[in-house]
Amino acid sequence: MSQGGGFYPNSSPFNQSQASPGGASGETKRSELSHSVRPLTLAQVIKAHQAHTDAEWTLEGNEVGQVTIIGHVVNVTEQTTNFLYTLEDGTGKVEARRWREQNSEEDADKWGDIQVNQVIRVTGHMKAFGNRKYVNAVNIRPSEDPHEIYFHTMEALTVSLSLHNGMPNGPPIGQKSPGNASAYAAQSSGMANDDMAEYRHLPHLQREIIRVLLAQPEHDEGGVHVGVVAKAVQKEGVTGASISDALDALMDAGQIFTTSDDAHFQVSR
Incomplete structure (x- = not known):
């Protein structure tokens, strides 16, 4: 069963400060952030926010780079330049957008034929248009394992709790003195x-x-x-x-x- 491909630079979310994943600075931090992948539930995607349109996305005080989400496809909207998939996972509903390839054969080979009622995993970056948040997909694949969606939810919650409370048996990151x-x-x-x-x-x-x-x-x-x-x-x-x-x-x-x-x-x- 695929586990989504890891979540933060330095291999573990437990080493991160509340300010930013990776503890790096300047351009190095931004580079690491753009290549990290954090599992999120759809409710967490909805909860994430930007201080302004050019700012990094943050969730509970932690910057978010790439995200991976998983959910049931409840609607597919085909447009001239892109496909829009509406996903639901029991915690919320979020749209994922993927852009068409120039070659229709390449498009079908790369993305497949996603249909309503399929469970899919989407990896990409969070975006917003107006007041609507969506995930701009860099990869989409069907989920073949019926347990993957449950694993993903537990993984997303584990990462969030670890960022908030620290490593198991270690001092919480947000602990008050x-x-x-x-x-x-x-x-x-x-x-x-x-x-x-x-x-x-x-x-x-x-x-x-x-x-x-x-x-x-x-x-x-x-x-x-x-x-x-x-x-x-x-x-x-x-x-x-x-x-x-x-x-x-x-x-x-x-x-x-x-x-x-x-x-x-x-x-x-």
């Missing part, structure tokens, strides 16, 4: 005091942002995404606006700067 501090603050607590000495004059929130940026492995090249910063420092009384103001103040003071885009930050050192 005493005092309701985030995992990122807990990770940085072992940082030498000298590393933060030059920032003692800053307001508390700005110091915490610096601490989070220094604690992340991505800070060396690609910078740390603003979503990671916000999740790490957000607590009662800390709003999105106050985090944004603190980031602006740190940039104006030359303490931090943006890297690959306006959403990734790095400490000026």
Whole structure:
């Protein structure tokens, strides 16, 4: 029985941070992400979102590269340039789109003749048109094993729980430290005091942002995404606006700067 071909770079989802799969930075991270494959239920596809149209898709704080889904075909729409398959797996309903090959024989050889009521596996990238999400297929094949859809659901849930809770018998990735501090603050607590000495004059929130940026492995090249910063420092009384103001103040003071885009930050050192 096919298992969908793995899910993340470095062979395991258990090694990933909540910020991004692979722990890589910059272009390396994006390259790994584009070649990784994560199994998702259709409900998870529906739940995934983009911060903006050019942003990576994310699910529960983790970036998503390629996805593999499986479901019953409940509708097939044939268009001039593409086929649109509507899939259902008991958790939701999602469309998968595949584009026609120029040669009709090549098209039939590569994609086969998918019919309503078949169970198929689709691998591809998530896209959105208007408010409708769909999977842009790079591969489609019929599922011949009646148990594959159940295996896929368990695999998708296992990956999600592992990203959220960490390895079995290991500390949860999102585990809170005493005092309701985030995992990122807990990770940085072992940082030498000298590393933060030059920032003692800053307001508390700005110091915490610096601490989070220094604690992340991505800070060396690609910078740390603003979503990671916000999740790490957000607590009662800390709003999105106050985090944004603190980031602006740190940039104006030359303490931090943006890297690959306006959403990734790095400490000026």
